[in-house]
Structures are given as structure tokens and as C-alpha cells.
Amino acid sequence: MANEPQASGCCSTGASNPTGDGTENLLGAANDDMTTCPVMVGSPVSKKAAEAVGLYRDHEGERYYFCCGGCGPAFDSDPAKYAANMA
Numbered sequence: 001m002a003n004e005p006q007a008s009g010c011c012s013t014g015a016s017n018p019t020g021d022g023t024e025n026l027l028g029a030a031n032d033d034m035t036t037c038p039v040m041v042g043s044p045v046s047k048k049a050a051e052a053v054g055l056y057r058d059h060e061g062e063r064y065y066f067c068c069g070g071c072g073p074a075f076d077s078d079p080a081k082y083a084a085n086m087a
Contacts, residue, residue, distance in 0.1 A: 038064050038082040039071035059083055 037043040050065040
């Protein structure tokens with residue numbers, strides 16, 4: 001069963017976890033530091049934690065923070081579409 005596919009979505013890969021142990025938590029900061037991921041709408045993200053590991057992009061003067069490593073490339077494919085999710 002160890003080789004069973006995981007649930008679909010960018011966050012199931014563990015790509016944002018530099019240690020590879022599946023335990024990284026980008027949710028552990030104060031509320032004023034929190035935002036949501038524009039790709040995985042509704043997924044909470046700590047701005048400071050996301051910045052620390054490079055999970056963000058700047059688009060048209062705004063910074064967007066991601067919940068996992070798969071969200072940055074998805075955002076890059078259509079920044080305007082994902083930026084609209086934050087409006």
C-alpha cells in the first residue's frame with residue numbers, strides 16, 4: 001500500500017517540505033501573518049513561513065503566498081486567473 005497514489009492536488013506531494021518528512025507546517029503564525037493560497041483556494045498560509053521557504057510570487061505589485069511547492073508553478077501558468085481568486 002505504500003505505493004498507492006495520493007489524493008490529487010498540488011499539496012499532496014510534500015514539495016514544500018525541505019526535510020522530506022511530511023511535517024512542515026506553514027500555519028503556525030499569528031493571524032495578522034495569515035492569508036490564503038490563491039491556487040488551493042481556502043488553504044491558510046503563514047506569510048512569514050511561506051517567504052522563508054520561497055513559496056510566493058509577485059504579480060502586478062502584489063505578493064501571493066502558497067501553501068505548497070506545487071502552487072507556485074500553477075500560479076505561473078496563469079497569474080491573472082489565480083490573482084483574481086484573492087479579490
